[in-house]
Amino acid sequence: MSKARVAVLKVVTNELTVTDAAERYGFSRRHLHPGNATSTELRELIIELRLKLTSAGLDAGPVTIAWHLAQAGHTPPPSTSTIRRILHAADLVVPEPRKRPRSSYHRFEAAQPNECWQSDFTHWRLADGTDVEILNWLDDHSRYLLACTVHTPVTGDIVVTQFLETCNTHGIPASTLTDNGRVYTARFGGGKNAFEYTLAALGVTQKNGAANHPQTQGKVERLHQTQKRWLAGQPVATTPADLQAQLDRFRTIYNEQRPHRALDRATPAQAYAARPKATPPADQDQPAGHYRLRYDHVDTWGKVSFRRAGKMHHLGVGYAHRGTRILAIADDTNVTVINLATGEILSHHDIDPTKHYWRNTQRTPGRWPGVPT
Known part of the structure; x- marks a missing residue:
């Protein structure tokens, strides 16, 4: 031998x-050692993936490329060091400035889906220069992009509407984390806004980051960077509807086709579905219903009109509150009416499709319309 x-x-x-x-x-x-066994075909595929992902504004590092190769049936995929050498040889790697070490960050991650939702909005320009705003809702545990919508601009009412629509789709979160923008909180003005009242009515804990400290909402801030890189690789949208269509595609890619290093290379969609969802503490045993809201004023008779299933009903809020601007939050079984100026819950009403008048269940029944005496 x-x-x-x-x-x-x-x-x-x-x-x-x-x-x-x-x-x-x-x-x-x-x-x-065995010689370099990477075939020419595989080298070309790695380079093609790098160019394709980069042009689309998506992550295109060796780990991500290896994940895409595995998804395409190349198992086991080449090692990340092999992919890195191929990219260097093709002059496709641009040296980056030295970054702050990961060990220096204090990282927080919710233990369950829906334990905490982060929200923020960012700006984008249409083809004619019009400034629009993109409102994002992100699950802290899984990085799952729950919703992203275009507005001109984002208002407090829009934040509440989009939050409830997202709850209708994904359930009610145990808490939210946002900055101190006026659409999220009025605490620096000594009061509360519609979003804060809505969270309180649903039993959701509200958390706000420290002033001038965007790192607290680091996950949604990084989402904005990824989102804008991807949009920059698309044809410039000419209308808000065009931009919304692009964002719908981005959301699918971000959630289902983009592995995340912090999730052990799982996609956000996989991580979001892997564990039971958290709920508000007061709602542990109650399944989430379908929520809708209505902004209105109490009329001169102390009532608020409310349409449900094509029928008009009247909510007896109280004569003392006539003229008060209110927010009505309805689920499948009841309606809660909140004073938008003070946050006071003015009335609760049981939904009864057989009756036109729904009394305030917070008050003892008396000589009210439709109520026996």
């Missing part, structure tokens, strides 16, 4: 390390 074959067998059977075998039998380490 040749000396070279003996050396190889010693390494294969783990009797010697490559270094020891090379030294004992007088060979270079390179002769005991």
